[in-house]
Structures are given as C-alpha cells and as structure tokens.
Amino acid sequence: MLDYIRKISWYILSNKKRYALIVLFLLIANVLDIIPPQLIGRTIDLINNGELTKEITRNILIIFAAVIVLAYIVTYWWAYLLFEGAIKIESIIRSRLMRKFLLLSPSFYEKSKTGDLMAKATNDLKTVNMATGFGIITLLDSTTFLLTIILVMGFTISWQLTFFALLPLPLLAIIEQRLGKMINKRHKSSQEAFGVMNDAVLEVVEGVRLTRSYVQEDAENRRFHSLTENYLNKFMKVEKLDAFFQPLTIIVVSSSIAISFGYGSVLVNNGLITVGELITFNVYLNMLIWPMFALGMLFNIMERGNASYDRIQNVLDEADVLNTSGEMSVKETNFNFNEVTFKYPTGNRNSLRNITLELNKGETLGIVGKTGSGKSTFIKQLLKIYPEGTGELIIDGVNISSLDRKKLREKLGYVSQENILFSRTVRENIMFGKPDATEEEMMEAVRLSAFDEDLKRMPEGLDTLVGEKGMSLSGGQKQRISIARSLIRQPDILILDDALSAVDARTEQRIINHIKNNRQGKTTIIITHRLSAVHHADKIIVLENGSIVESGTHKQLSDGEGWYSEQNDYFITGGES
Numbered sequence: 001m002l003d004y005i006r007k008i009s010w011y012i013l014s015n016k017k018r019y020a021l022i023v024l025f026l027l028i029a030n031v032l033d034i035i036p037p038q039l040i041g042r043t044i045d046l047i048n049n050g051e052l053t054k055e056i057t058r059n060i061l062i063i064f065a066a067v068i069v070l071a072y073i074v075t076y077w078w079a080y081l082l083f084e085g086a087i088k089i090e091s092i093i094r095s096r097l098m099r100k101f102l103l104l105s106p107s108f109y110e111k112s113k114t115g116d117l118m119a120k121a122t123n124d125l126k127t128v129n130m131a132t133g134f135g136i137i138t139l140l141d142s143t144t145f146l147l148t149i150i151l152v153m154g155f156t157i158s159w160q161l162t163f164f165a166l167l168p169l170p171l172l173a174i175i176e177q178r179l180g181k182m183i184n185k186r187h188k189s190s191q192e193a194f195g196v197m198n199d200a201v202l203e204v205v206e207g208v209r210l211t212r213s214y215v216q217e218d219a220e221n222r223r224f225h226s227l228t229e230n231y232l233n234k235f236m237k238v239e240k241l242d243a244f245f246q247p248l249t250i251i252v253v254s255s256s257i258a259i260s261f262g263y264g265s266v267l268v269n270n271g272l273i274t275v276g277e278l279i280t281f282n283v284y285l286n287m288l289i290w291p292m293f294a295l296g297m298l299f300n301i302m303e304r305g306n307a308s309y310d311r312i313q314n315v316l317d318e319a320d321v322l323n324t325s326g327e328m329s330v331k332e333t334n335f336n337f338n339e340v341t342f343k344y345p346t347g348n349r350n351s352l353r354n355i356t357l358e359l360n361k362g363e364t365l366g367i368v369g370k371t372g373s374g375k376s377t378f379i380k381q382l383l384k385i386y387p388e389g390t391g392e393l394i395i396d397g398v399n400i401s402s403l404d405r406k407k408l409r410e411k412l413g414y415v416s417q418e419n420i421l422f423s424r425t426v427r428e429n430i431m432f433g434k435p436d437a438t439e440e441e442m443m444e445a446v447r448l449s450a451f452d453e454d455l456k457r458m459p460e461g462l463d464t465l466v467g468e469k470g471m472s473l474s475g476g477q478k479q480r481i482s483i484a485r486s487l488i489r490q491p492d493i494l495i496l497d498d499a500l501s502a503v504d505a506r507t508e509q510r511i512i513n514h515i516k517n518n519r520q521g522k523t524t525i526i527i528t529h530r531l532s533a534v535h536h537a538d539k540i541i542v543l544e545n546g547s548i549v550e551s552g553t554h555k556q557l558s559d560g561e562g563w564y565s566e567q568n569d570y571f572i573t574g575g576e577s
C-alpha cells in the first residue's frame, strides 16, 4: 500500500497545497466528530447526578448543532479537493499515455494487443483514480480518525481500558497486509484477462462481416464465452479475497467491545471510571468500526491501484519509441540508397538486401515485384518508421539518421495499403491532410483522385459520414479518399503503396494521368501489382526477396526477359500465351 503512495508521490508533492488543506480539513472534521459522544457521556453523568438544568440543556443543543454544521462544511471541502485531485491525476496520466502511444514504434504495436492498451487507457486509469481519490481519503480519514479516537479514549477515559480493548487490532493489520499482496497479484492477472477479452470484442465487431460470411457465429460465440469465463474467474478470485475483509473487521471489533465491557465493568466497580465514561468509551469503540472496515477496503483499493499503475507505467517506460532524432530538414528530395539492408526487429531474415538506387527530384519511381518481395518495406525505410538498417540512405546529401522525422514527413504524402479513415465526414477525412485547405484545394484534390463522380451520388456530398472506419464506403472509394487526403497537401514526395488496387482500370488511368500532369517537377513513388500504373515512370525497379533484380524504364524492362516482361506479356495476353 505504501508502495502505491510512493509511486504517486510526484503528484502529491506537486499538489502540496491541495493535500495540506485536505489533511487540515480532515483533522478538523475528526476533532468535531469526537465532540458528540463527549456531550452524550457528560449529559448522562449530569442526569445521574441530577445536575442537568434547562440552561445546560440549551447550551448542549447549541454546541451539537454548531458541530454538525461545521463538520458538514469541512467534510464537503476535503471530499471535493480530494476527488478533484483524483480525476486530475487520471487525466494527467491519460495524456502521458496518449503522447506515448503516438511515439511508440510499430514493433511495440506488433507485440501488444489493442484491447489490452485500451484496458490500460480506461479501466486501469479508473482504478488509479479510485486509489488516489477514494484510497487516499480512506487512508487519511481512517488513520487520523483511528488515532484521534484512541488518543481521546486514552486521555479522557482510561489508557488501561484503551490498551486492552485494542489488543486484537494488530492481528487485523497483519492479515490485511498479507491479503493486500495477494490482491495485487490477482488484480494484475484479472486486468490482463480483461485486456484479452477487450481485444476479442474489437475483433468480433471488426470482423463481423467475415464471421457471418463464413457462418462462424457459433464458433466465435464459444471463443468469446471462454474468454469472458476466464476474466470472470480471475475477477472473482480478487473479489473472494475482498470478501474476507468485512467479517474479519466485525470479529476484531466485536472482540474489542467484549473486552471493553468486561474490563470496563471492573473499572466502574473499582470507581476508576463512571458509567457515563464506559458508555462514551463504547460509543467510541463503535465509531472504530468504520475506520477499521475502511482500512480493509483501503488495502484492497490501494493494491488494485498499485497493480494498475504498474501496468500503465510499463507502457510509459517502454523504450521502443520511434527515432525522432536528427535536426536536418529535407530540401530538394534527391534520394540515394547505397547498399541498404534491413531486417525487421521481429523478423528472422533480411527483408531488404543491398538496395542501391538513385532517385532525383521530379522523377517518378515504380516499384513492382511478387507479393512479400519487400516493396512496402522499402517505403517504410524512407518514412523512418522502423530503425534504420545497414548501408546508407541519403536524402539531399544527408544521411536519413540525421534528418528530423517530422520535417521529413511534412514533405511526404503517403497512401498506405490499409486506407485508414476516421469515422467522420468525407470532408474531415480529406482535410486531415491539410487542415487549413480552401474549398478550391479540396475540390481539386477530389478531382485529381477521381472521386468527383462518387461525391455527386453521396447523400450529403462532402458532409456525408463515412461510417466506422469508412465502413459505409466501397474499397475503391476509401482508396480515393485516402489519395485525395495526400494530394491536398501537394507533397514534394507522393508515395502510393498499392493505393489503386481497388479501383477499375479506367479510373486507375484517370488518376495516374492526373498525377502525371499535376505533379511535374515533384517526386512520386508508386508501388503496384498492375504494371499499367507505372508505364510512365522514369525508373522502375523489380524486387525479389528484398533485392533489386531488374531496373529500367517500362520499354527497357518489357523488352527484356525478366519477371517484368513476363508479367507484361501476361497482362497483354490475359495469361493465354
């Protein structure tokens, strides 16, 4: 438990004033809370001795009312300050987490499950909020209240009676500490199971069409059911430990009350305390039920918070971030690949081998080759998505490692194979490429990407919502919105990674012609499986197993006898030769 406090001490220290006020208000509230039992005990003794007058009764009632009003005000303030603090730490850590998500490398995402990352950004953060809000309030309230009552019982009634009545207390502390450690372990495991289940929900929702088309609903249902059961079992293991706390507290407090009545009667008989004092003492003992019960809950909440905090901290400490180093910016966009070889961090063989190539500003490069030959990997090296391989990748005479990733990306318009769209309008998706674009620029991007005809058929034109991740659009429409998004930036380097695969041949030619005419003097790289998309390129390379096996213009390559000319003939004859 103290471990958790240590972990969030950075936050408490940076909010010293807030927490100092909380402690002050809590102490005042605790002192106010001990007044009513004192008044009750004294009133009983006054009645016993026949000394209770009208005036004393009125004074007692006034003090009683004042104490209640004051207690209400200070309790409101410490609760407000504390819970505000808890929601603030939650949002601070969530922002840190989001910033980190944006920096983490693709390798990190390859080994992480989206559902688990979502669990960390939601469920675990809520648990941290609970531990920092409800946990700290309970810690401060229960411990200060406990101490205050013990001191009052000792000083105002009898230290002997207090000592004997509280003998069972240490037992409770020992058991709670043991249970706390077990809760920490079990909570981590339950949160991991929650992450896996979360991931399954995502997969079920995203893959619902596929599941239906393969009539796999029952199998998916069973798989999901077993994950839910797994989470339920792990969650119940935490709850089982939690359930121990309440009976334990009741046993300990009952033992204390039994001792206090037994030993207290002896003290009354011996004239060491009065009957009123014994009753006051027992009212105090009953008041201990809450802080003791709260301490039990506290171990539980704090250990859950501790476990969740560790899960989040693991992501925040993750060193696998994208290399953003480098100061230099790109000017002319001349590329030189010199013996570039690259292996993915998780791969077991080179995906690019000794790539040597020159591409000058204004040229168009076509990259073709069998599937899995390394075409996208080539681009990912250019985009600085993965760590650099061996060899040299020089842009404008500067090694890519010295280039600032952001400045490099500002020059680029990249359309990936995935065509990721946001669940917003067509307009917002295109404007993502250039948020300050004018209406003319927008319409020009729409025309260049041959999306104009489709747009006319859309119910609300540019303001039509594209559905979850573009669900309500065809594959070709999604591709063309992605192309428009990159063309609106008029980038110095346009990269299309198999970005025309879902459009028909005529539309493809329209787009290629637009790009050819519109991008004169600018660099364009086109990866494709359809050779017609790169006929016009200044340079075409054919990749195989990560190596360049052919290079030249369309004419040179189709006149040759390699893979390119084979494919070209195949396209011309439709595979009938």
Ligand SMILES: Nc1ncnc2c1ncn2[C@@H]1O[C@H](COP(=O)(O)OP(=O)(O)OP(=O)(O)O)[C@@H](O)[C@H]1O
Pocket: 110, 344, 345, 346, 347, 351, 369, 370, 371, 372, 373, 374, 375, 376, 377, 378, 498
């Ligand atoms: N993230 C990754 N981790 C490990 N290996 C990878 C990763 N991405 C791709 N590879 C491997 O690198 C090789 C080249 O993949 P790449 O995606 O560059 O091929 P491609 O030519 O673009 O294929 P396609 O035409 O199917 O898109 C393949 O063997 C692939 O399995």
